[in-house]
Amino acid sequence: MSWLTLARWEWFKLRGRRVIWILLGILTVFSSLMVVIRYADYEFQKNRDVVDEIIFLPDAPVLGTLEIELNCTEFLAGVPITEVPEPYTLDDIDLPGTGRKCRQEAEGIQSRLDKLVDAFTMPGAVEKALRWSALISIPIAAFLTVLVVGSEYGWGTLRTTLMKGPGRWRLLSVKVGLVAVLMAAAWLMALVLIIASSLVTTALVSEVGHGDLDASAYGLILRDVGRAWFASLPYIALAALLSVLFSRWAGGTLAATGLSVGYFLIELFTVGRLIKLFDGVAAFRWFGSFVEYDLGWNTAAWLFGRGGEPIPGFALAGAIGTAEYPGDAHAFLVQLAFVLILGGLAFWLFRRRDVTGPSG
Numbered sequence: 001m002s003w004l005t006l007a008r009w010e011w012f013k014l015r016g017r018r019v020i021w022i023l024l025g026i027l028t029v030f031s032s033l034m035v036v037i038r039y040a041d042y043e044f045q046k047n048r049d050v051v052d053e054i055i056f057l058p059d060a061p062v063l064g065t066l067e068i069e070l071n072c073t074e075f076l077a078g079v080p081i082t083e084v085p086e087p088y089t090l091d092d093i094d095l096p097g098t099g100r101k102c103r104q105e106a107e108g109i110q111s112r113l114d115k116l117v118d119a120f121t122m123p124g125a126v127e128k129a130l131r132w133s134a135l136i137s138i139p140i141a142a143f144l145t146v147l148v149v150g151s152e153y154g155w156g157t158l159r160t161t162l163m164k165g166p167g168r169w170r171l172l173s174v175k176v177g178l179v180a181v182l183m184a185a186a187w188l189m190a191l192v193l194i195i196a197s198s199l200v201t202t203a204l205v206s207e208v209g210h211g212d213l214d215a216s217a218y219g220l221i222l223r224d225v226g227r228a229w230f231a232s233l234p235y236i237a238l239a240a241l242l243s244v245l246f247s248r249w250a251g252g253t254l255a256a257t258g259l260s261v262g263y264f265l266i267e268l269f270t271v272g273r274l275i276k277l278f279d280g281v282a283a284f285r286w287f288g289s290f291v292e293y294d295l296g297w298n299t300a301a302w303l304f305g306r307g308g309e310p311i312p313g314f315a316l317a318g319a320i321g322t323a324e325y326p327g328d329a330h331a332f333l334v335q336l337a338f339v340l341i342l343g344g345l346a347f348w349l350f351r352r353r354d355v356t357g358p359s360g
Contacts, residue, residue: 006174014148014178023140024186030136031190032197034129038119039201046113049073052098052105054084060092072102117208123217125198126191127224131303133190134228135268138299141183141232142239142260148175150243150253168351176240176343183232187225231299234335235264237342244350267296292326295338302331 014020050072068084075081081093118124149172202208239260246252275291278284291297326334 003170003174006170007178010148010174010178017147020144020147020182023144024182024189027133027137027140027186028190028193031129031133032193034132035120035125035194035197035201038116038125038128039204042113042116042120042205045109045116048109050076050102050106050109052102054081055094055097055101056088056092057094060088070098070102072105075099076102076106117205120198120201121208122195122198122202123221126194126221129194130187130190130224130228134231134303137183137186137228138232138235138264139261141179142235142264143257144182145176145179145236145239146243146253146257146260148179149240150247150256169347172240172244172347172350176236176346179236180229180233183236184229187229191221191225227302230332230335231302234295234299234338234342235260237339237346238263241342241346241349244346264296267294271296292330293334295334298326298331298334301326302328302335 051069052072054068054070068088070081071079075098081090084090084093119128239256242256242260243253246255271291271294274287278287
């Protein structure tokens with residue numbers, strides 16, 4: 001059986017499985033939703049008044065912990081403060097100090113608005129949306145791999161397929177490759193929806209200009225899509241290995257799904273906390289070096305390191321042995337090593353293991 005024939009046969013079996021298209025649809029819609037959420041947040045924030053507290057002179061009466069709010073938007077526009085609660089008087093107000101505090105608050109809000117604008121206008125919308133959508137894509141890719149690789153074990157049809165002579169390595173290569181192609185196609189569709197969402201939301205805001213899209217911007221967009229796609233490959237290899245490993249037992253597909261997805265989620269929400277817990281503890285100084293080669297941390301570095309934005313659970317600043325995310329080259333090589341090692345083990349085990357009947 002040729003590669004093309006085998007690929008067509010696997011595609012024929014796969015395309016009728018509704019759950020696959022639902023999962024890929026969730027990924028693409030979530031990607032564009034990230035743009036819309038940033039736009040909605042911008043609309044909510046931009047017309048809000050800046051509110052802070054009045055600063056009083058050091059010798060003014062003190063009313064315990066009372067905080068007196070001030071509409072900084074009006075104050076900075078020249079509207080004077082006309083009243084304060086007793087026993088304060090207008091002469092007790094530190095006008096320069098209050099002005100400085102209001103300006104700082106206004107500048108902070110404007111900075112947040114600028115970041116929101118960058119997150120829903122091109123080309124920044126693509127990078128921001130893909131970063132967070134990639135976190136959703138990893139468990140989806142792992143689940144799809146278990147469905148594609150592990151389901152035939154559960155159905156008991158793998159022996160029949162192998163009897164047609166495709167070869168074990170070729171069969172597994174096509175199955176895993178098909179998942180990778182599906183993820184790439186999903187990311188391209190997500191890219192189209194992200195760009196469309198960005199253009200629509202940008203057009204709705206008259207005070208925001210369209211971002212410049214030159215050749216370098218298009219190159220960065222394609223690079224970001226490639227980053228998001230590559231981040232899922234180690235977890236595809238892990239899911240393939242677990243699918244083969246648990247193929248002999250009833251419920252093996254469920255176990256492979258739980259472990260591959262659970263591994264990602266556990267790392268996501270625990271590694272940063274462990275780093276903080278062990279920070280400064282001499283007995284666990286080795287943990288910092290270990291984390292530098294951890295798959296989850298390097299995946300986070302690959303997706304978020306350039307912007308210095310920690311993701312939930314990856315509070316890595318001040319980690320033992322390092323003060324920042326590893327560089328792109330380090331993260332790429334670590335992920336590639338996991339792909340080769342986990343993928344190699346999956347192929348080796350798939351080739352050596354006997355094929356039994358249905359396993360459930």
